[in-house]
Amino acid sequence: MTRVGVVGATGYAGAELVRILSAHPGVKLTVLTSRRHIGERFDTIYPALAGRVDLICEKYDADSLSDATDLVFTALPHQLPMEIVPALLKRGNKVVDLSADFRFRDPDSYEKHYQPHTARGLLQQAVYGLSEVYFDDIQGADLVGNPGCYPTSALLPLIPLVKKDLLDPATLIVDAKSGVSGAGRSPSVTTLYSEVSESFKPYKVAAHRHNPEMDEVLSREAGTRVQTTFVPHLVPMSRGMQTTIYAGCTTTNRREDFHDCLQSFYNGKAFIRIRKDGSPPDTLHVRGTNYCDIGIQVDKPSNRLILMSAIDNLVKGAAGQAVQNMNIMLGLDETTGLTQMPYPL
Ligand SMILES: NC(=O)c1ccc[n+]([C@@H]2O[C@H](COP(=O)([O-])OP(=O)(O)OC[C@H]3O[C@@H](n4cnc5c(N)ncnc54)[C@H](OP(=O)(O)O)[C@@H]3O)[C@@H](O)[C@H]2O)c1
Secondary structure (H helix, E strand, O other), rough: OOOEEEEOOOHHHHHHHHHHHOOOOOOEEEEEEEEOOOOOOEEEEHHHHHHOOOEEEEEOOHHHHHHOOOEEEOOOOOOOHHHHHHHHHHOOOEEEEEOOOOOOOOOHHHHHHHOOOHHHOHHOOOEEOOOOOOOOOOHHOOEEEEHHHHHHHHHHHHHHHHHHOOOOHHOEEEEEEEHHHHHHHHOOOOOHHHHHEEEEEEEEOOOOOOOHEEEEEEEEHHHHOOOOOEEEEOOOHHHHOOEEEEEOEEEEOOOHHHHHHHHOOOOOOEEEEEEEOOOOOOHHHHHHHEEEEEEOOOOOOOEEEEEEEEEEHHHHHHHHHHHHHHHHHHHOOOOOOOOOOOOOO
């Protein structure tokens, strides 16, 4: 059985990986690493997993991690994975990185929005892990850069329509809302209960690092430079992401045409649920699941398409998609370990 490890297991994305992987029938979770919780049982940090996970957090060490695993998830803040991933690959591990370090193909774009890249050579080798779109490339990959949560929620509804020229790429507005867990577990004033509980606000307006990530992918798919206007918002819930996209129509403004395009692109893809009746998706319906629910409406007077998507930022937006990518890399059914029944309420 394939042995897997999680580096940065104590963060929100890492803990979600532990939740999913510990119940995965096709792999064995063997190593969890932490910086601040070395020697502590994982279930003392996340008591919800008591009786289900008996691993102890270890200090990161490339040799012992590599000896005990075949595939590693890196769930660290950006800049750290680029320092450790080259050594893991050299030791024969496959890697799924959840940070931004291996999402960009253009190193200059990464460096403009993040910091100097110390493993630039790997950017051409890394595959962008938008599972439903890049399945074939992920199959043969040793290194997958798992997409950001906002890009996942925007790219899944947009890519099929951009590829078919059904919307004007110069008109794209992405208006997205995220639960607070998107900011990670490290304490900060902006995520204090008293700052978010009665609040709803945009942040990093037209300046969020996920903007160049989605533009790079959309430009590649559209065959022309795409520059979206992106406004993220913070909403007072712990998990969930709702994204609303506005785009000028081109050859059609019939809702059925957009629906049919998305439906045929995602035919047979278990985690994409497209609402036929035009009703809006809801974060409540995807909570704790790997689904991306998509709704479609057309505002005919303005000739504008309105796409709506809902995901769980920690699952389809992070750990769930990372496990889906692992399944694809290992030749398993891509849904393995990810088919938990959604909560009806
Ligand atoms: N949260 C989301 O919704 C989400 C969605 C998509 C992608 N991601 C990406 O996933 C990655 C992790 O995000 P997160 O939200 O889980 O962050 P987080 O909750 O802040 O967790 C960060 C993890 O990294 C470890 N870490 C931090 N600094 C470290 C250092 N200097 N050396 C070694 N380990 C260090 C922490 O370990 P200790 O605390 O144990 O020391 C912790 O396990 C990020 O790159 C993020 O962009 C997150």
